[in-house]
């Protein structure tokens with residue numbers, strides 16, 4: 001019996017999908033990517049944009065029409081707003097929050113399905129002590145969601161959720177309504193997962209959370225802080241590099257942090273440990289104080305500037321990434337120019353720039369979306385041009401240098417592989433040797449372009 005999982009949205013949903021896969025496979029289901037082959041069809045939903053929600057409706061409509069011809073069970077999890085939840089309840093067979101994932105086996109059985117694992121157990125029982133299907137427990141009973149060992153989708157890069165939910169309530173965002181308030185995962189579990197992955201030879205680990213650097217604040221002193229967690233991970237990295245075979249190197253990233261919670265202490269710890277990657281994602285969203293106030297971001301451009309100055313003075317080699325929204329409700333031409341000025345000042349290596357669109361359930365969805373679409377496009381285009389220039393100037397500085405990169409896959413350019421520097425800058429190099437994927441190699445940078453570089457392979 002097969003299942004098919006369709007995840008929408010961000011890394012958090014991909015990470016949740018890895019845990020859903022584990023549970024379904026522990027129940028005996030086999031994965032397929034072909035929806036038509038599956039008896040269980042699930043969606044990990046994203047409520048960030050109406051478009052993503054519309055995709056859920058299209059998918060479930062299609063799946064429900066298939067039910068006339070064959071037996072099928074559908075479920076939905078992930079980020080779902082309460083208004084959508086009410087509409088989905090009649091369309092899907094099962095609906096659960098990610099915290100309820102450990103009970104998925106029970107839910108499937110209550111829905112009237114005999115899972116493949118139950119079936120196998122019942123067949124075995126014919127030759128052993130009497131057992132009924134209802135007696136068969138979930139094969140791998142777990143106390144909660146965090147404890148579920150994920151089915152990692154890569155053998156060298158992994159996401160590690162450290163926190164779920166958000167208390168910030170930025171006015172453009174619905175996460176606090178879909179995922180609830182911040183809950184930090186116990187540090188013991190996080191460190192054990194990091195250690196396991198390092199032992200298994202993973203090279204790139206990303207700590208995940210909606211507001212990753214407020215880690216521990218919800219535990220009122222009974223849990224370590226984010227800098228303390230980074231320090232513990234740094235220690236794992238330090239010990240790992242002492243291994244005799246020298247193969248214990250790895251890079252640790254985190255996303256997404258909130259500028260308000262980016263402490264000097266966290267930056268000092270990143271500087272201190274080699275395994276803590278020198279790449280910082282610091283979403284500015286806007287370079288105008290009035291817009292930041294309406295976004296309820298809780299920092300001013302000047303406060304943000306102080307954090308960037310601390311990063312630059314403590315870790316000069318760190319790359320800086322950001323998120324920017326253009327055309328937020330009420331954003332004037334002058335306010336947009338302030339964002340452009342901020343972008344030039346902070347010299348980002350990468351910026352994820354989005355045109356504002358009201359997100360269902362978020363506070364700003366009740367306000368006028370009054371910047372015309374064409375103007376938003378123009379602003380997006382202008383900032384993308386700025387980014388290209390900045391990135392090209394930065395990448396040109398690497399020409400002639402040797403860089404360590406982690407090879408992540410084949411490149412779009414035929415006969416080339418693609419990798420990333422510690423600062424997550426993209427480097428392609430001529431090679432068809434796919435055994436290099438998942439390994440650190442050294443390349444000499446020969447050419448630069450906006451957002452990528454080209455190098456030649458030197459050695460492993």
Ligand code: SF4
Nearest residue numbers: 166168169170173175
């Ligand atoms: S910090 Fe703001 S943007 Fe980030 S998840 Fe929380 S509410 Fe959303």
